[in-house]
Amino acid sequence: MDFLYDFLMRLLTQFQSPTLGFLIGGMLLAAMGSKLAIPDAIYKFIVFVLLMKIGIKGGMEIRDANLAEMLLPAFFAMVIGVVIVLIGIFVFSLLPSIKKEDGYATAGLFGAVSASTFAAVMVVMEEESIPYEAWVPALYPFMDIPALVLAIVLANIYLKKQKEGNETKVDVWGIVKDSLQGSALSALLLGLALGLLTMPDRVFDSFYEPLFRGFLSILMLIMGMEAYSRINELRRVAHWYAVYAFFSPIAHGLLAFGLGYIAHHTVGFSPGGVILLSVMAASSSDISGPPTLRSGIPSANPSAYIGASTSVGTPVAIAICIPLFIVLAQAVF
Amino acid sequence: MDFLYDFLMRLLTQFQSPTLGFLIGGMLLAAMGSKLAIPDAIYKFIVFVLLMKIGIKGGMEIRDANLAEMLLPAFFAMVIGVVIVLIGIFVFSLLPSIKKEDGYATAGLFGAVSASTFAAVMVVMEEESIPYEAWVPALYPFMDIPALVLAIVLANIYLKKQKEGNETKVDVWGIVKDSLQGSALSALLLGLALGLLTMPDRVFDSFYEPLFRGFLSILMLIMGMEAYSRINELRRVAHWYAVYAFFSPIAHGLLAFGLGYIAHHTVGFSPGGVILLSVMAASSSDISGPPTLRSGIPSANPSAYIGASTSVGTPVAIAICIPLFIVLAQAVF
Amino acid sequence: MDFLYDFLMRLLTQFQSPTLGFLIGGMLLAAMGSKLAIPDAIYKFIVFVLLMKIGIKGGMEIRDANLAEMLLPAFFAMVIGVVIVLIGIFVFSLLPSIKKEDGYATAGLFGAVSASTFAAVMVVMEEESIPYEAWVPALYPFMDIPALVLAIVLANIYLKKQKEGNETKVDVWGIVKDSLQGSALSALLLGLALGLLTMPDRVFDSFYEPLFRGFLSILMLIMGMEAYSRINELRRVAHWYAVYAFFSPIAHGLLAFGLGYIAHHTVGFSPGGVILLSVMAASSSDISGPPTLRSGIPSANPSAYIGASTSVGTPVAIAICIPLFIVLAQAVF
Amino acid sequence: MTLHVAEKVVIITEKIIAKGVCNIIESCGATGYTLFAAGGKGSRNNRSTAQRSSVVDDFANVQIEIIVNNYSMAEEIMEKVRQTYFKNYSGITYLEDIKILRPEKF
């Protein structure tokens, strides 16, 4: 009861948080046909700065961290990415009127991680002063890459079987490389390396840190406009995508919360870390995943998986899952 | 005498203000054929951030404001927008070699409000610590929209009469919608809503507020370059546009000052509010008005109205009217 | 010995400086085929803000400066620009398989000044709190313009002689104008003028100053990516360009250091000023020089001179020359 | 590979009316169109390419190309766009013969 009350209260507060406000604002603007548009160059720059900020910060703090602690959470992050994809494929195989490869691609996108949702939860953690291990941002690729690779590999095995029924070979390293070369992971890893190897404190304090909140607010606005404008595409595909996109983030987050709970009791993974792991799992990739999937599973229909992730998955992850897992952590730990 | 002295002194100081310095700098760069150019994406982003800043701030402070106080000033803002357009049309009808619809369009643009001039006067108010009511930025659309709507409606009635002489119907709501959907008003209203409904204090203090001055300086540079490069277009149309664009901002501002004075004595409208109302009236739309007019009165020549507003109206509003109405307020109140 | 030790220590520290870290990070990203790209609009805006910051700061401080002190250093800056070009042309005339006009153009580019290297050394000076005269940034055009003009004039005289053997006339003023109109010098001079004539302290402190370090970090990233991607072009031309581009920055810096030393003992030019003069000399133009040379010596192959400057010259100037001349100044003064 | 003769209608006009022009194109039954940002100079004015910040961006040009395998549809599009817009907005339109692969697609 208390938990439900807390969650609803927090949901209400969340609706007063500017992060969500900008997201909803973006949707409303798009719905009202506003001509306001954030230029593409600005969008790209904002994503770059956000990920650099997360990466540099992580890198600077990892220096004094005990990386052995990271082993189990990193392993769990991988497991979560993989399990989400397998569950997703299974679920879609049960649903009617779903093209096989569209199911694979959607499952892959929901196994991967959303840079925008991740930045949003980082701001909330800061606002609430919830502590977590410095290396948690480094878990991102451990969940993101296996999910994308697995979805693409399985889809290609399936497609090759369809065609020929004989031996199959998929270029796994090619897909990993493609992920790492994507702009989101590149920026995050560059930031980590710079934070670890150079002394970026002053440039971090004078630039990346102060701009973080503001740039996030604008990214939320863009995600809101994008969410709205993709809803039409989503409508044209089976409605099951919307249903999956609404419920699965919560389920994925709960799964991650469970594994995080185990890590908490075995290696002392912090409650803050568990929240972040859960939100990563709940999020679905919106920036770097789609192009990787588009080339990895070209016959899958992008309207299905991008629509599901951007129009439903990301809003649910930000509006519902962030408050949910914070309250859950407060109730449980 | 004292008044004139004060005004000239302030004009001199104004010439030392970086705001005007950047405006003039932009004109000089353009005049000297410099290849320096601020990319379009940056320009759009700057306008967005400036208007969001004004909107969010207004929204945050409106919360505790007594909105009943706003009624008379809002009504006066509407009256000013309408009267400026009517006077403008009348004046142009007296001048020789003015195409009828060009006069309507120019009057409409001068009745509407300039986002850049408005941002510039906000900085001066802050620098001089002149207080004003929190809701004054919300007067913007009350002046802007009626002016544009009236100009477009009257022009279309005129044009239809020319053609057929029979019944006329103009889509007023379509024009209002078009104004509200424009990028400037969208950003301002979004900011107001976010300021009112969410708690954006931290993102405001860390991002929108600190960037305001710097972004305004760059916007002034852009307006200066634009002013110079449009002068050639203005030369090709009747010289009366330049004359109107030079004197009318002062007249419009005085009109608004008069009404503001009445509001001061009847409902206690603050001297700072009177200054802002006067500068709004003095300003002529440069960002959102032109596209609305272009589709509303397609047969009007954009070189006439945009040239008049951007090349003469905006520089006069910023360089002369801002100091003028501050000094006038100091003399009067 | 001590000197060498100091230099190597500082080189090591330099490798921990984020400035160099971002440069190397950019090279690595490009080498690994990352799809990360900083949009062109952002790049242009960053260069603008950096140069405005340097210019405004210089302008604000020049107000109280004794400009007579500037005479000898300004003269030396000119001499350095001219001598570098003459030496460069001579050196290339000795090297095999160098097309004559390519040598002229490359010498011109190395005589001119790099805005990015200059911004980088300014940050180091600030970090190390090394003082210098306020007017030193104003030496930039005194070195930059004569170098470009001389290279273009000599190349054209040479080319005309080739063709006709008769009288030659080159439009010197046209080249000077072209340099001044370029975006880099325009921004620097605009900043100087605004700093000198207006009171930009507040906009400077709230915008240009805080963004400086962060924007420089991103410019370094871009320069690193550019350096890597131009190496292929450089490979296709004679290898002597790479050799020249590696050693000449050090030689040019030493030459400037010597003249700066004389100015120190005759007119009291500060050690910090000597460092800046040396780094200017060591740097090779990467932003504004190339377009000027492309139109001034159209028959020269841009792959040669741009490749040499961007891929080798700038990294050497930043990674080696900045620490070298700081240590040298500490050893000598 | 058999190629079929078809027509490409090209329209160069102000960006501000691009949406209206596309509506006309669709109403005439074309299967698609392609848009390009353009700058230019014509009888009315200079229009900048969208590089520098244009305070009034909507006055840049746009080029719209429509492939139709049916001459009368080409004519109809050109005629309607001309009548609807070219009195008040700058713009030109012309036709090119092209060869396409799959006539049923257009």
Add this chain to the structure above:
Amino acid sequence: MTLHVAEKVVIITEKIIAKGVCNIIESCGATGYTLFAAGGKGSRNNRSTAQRSSVVDDFANVQIEIIVNNYSMAEEIMEKVRQTYFKNYSGITYLEDIKILRPEKF
């Protein structure tokens, strides 16, 4: 001035496969190509011009033009691009007759 008849192959497709298309073009022996950013509408979808921030930018369109002085090379490029990509990616391709100055250049 003698002009020589040549062919221009035009390909409009998704930006994400531009690199692959260019590889095909080069492998067929063309001497060059020119790329344009484009938006458009076809049988599959609406593609925005690269103006507003597109969260998934790689799905904008690109138009690629290749001049060849050899009809069979034109055919080969069109055919290969169609077979490699047009089942899974949106795209169209067509041919135009043009006149060039220096046939040896292409």
Add this chain to the structure above:
Amino acid sequence: MTLHVAEKVVIITEKIIAKGVCNIIESCGATGYTLFAAGGKGSRNNRSTAQRSSVVDDFANVQIEIIVNNYSMAEEIMEKVRQTYFKNYSGITYLEDIKILRPEKF
């Protein structure tokens, strides 16, 4: 609707000389021209589309199209541009037959 045969001159070259090329076009008496930002690959070099930050932006390509209803003016433009620029700058030029509505406009 009567259409008239006309010529379209196409010039693809470096952005840095776009202004000079436009001056030639105007001096030959053309009534207008249209410019497009382009990337490309030719005999000399790779030119990026203006997407990523190009430290030396002026080396991107531009495509200029000029419609003339007069063959000799087309020839003159092509010839002058070629002679003035194509020794030192990369660039190609070609001609297309088109059909226009109002020959007096061009």
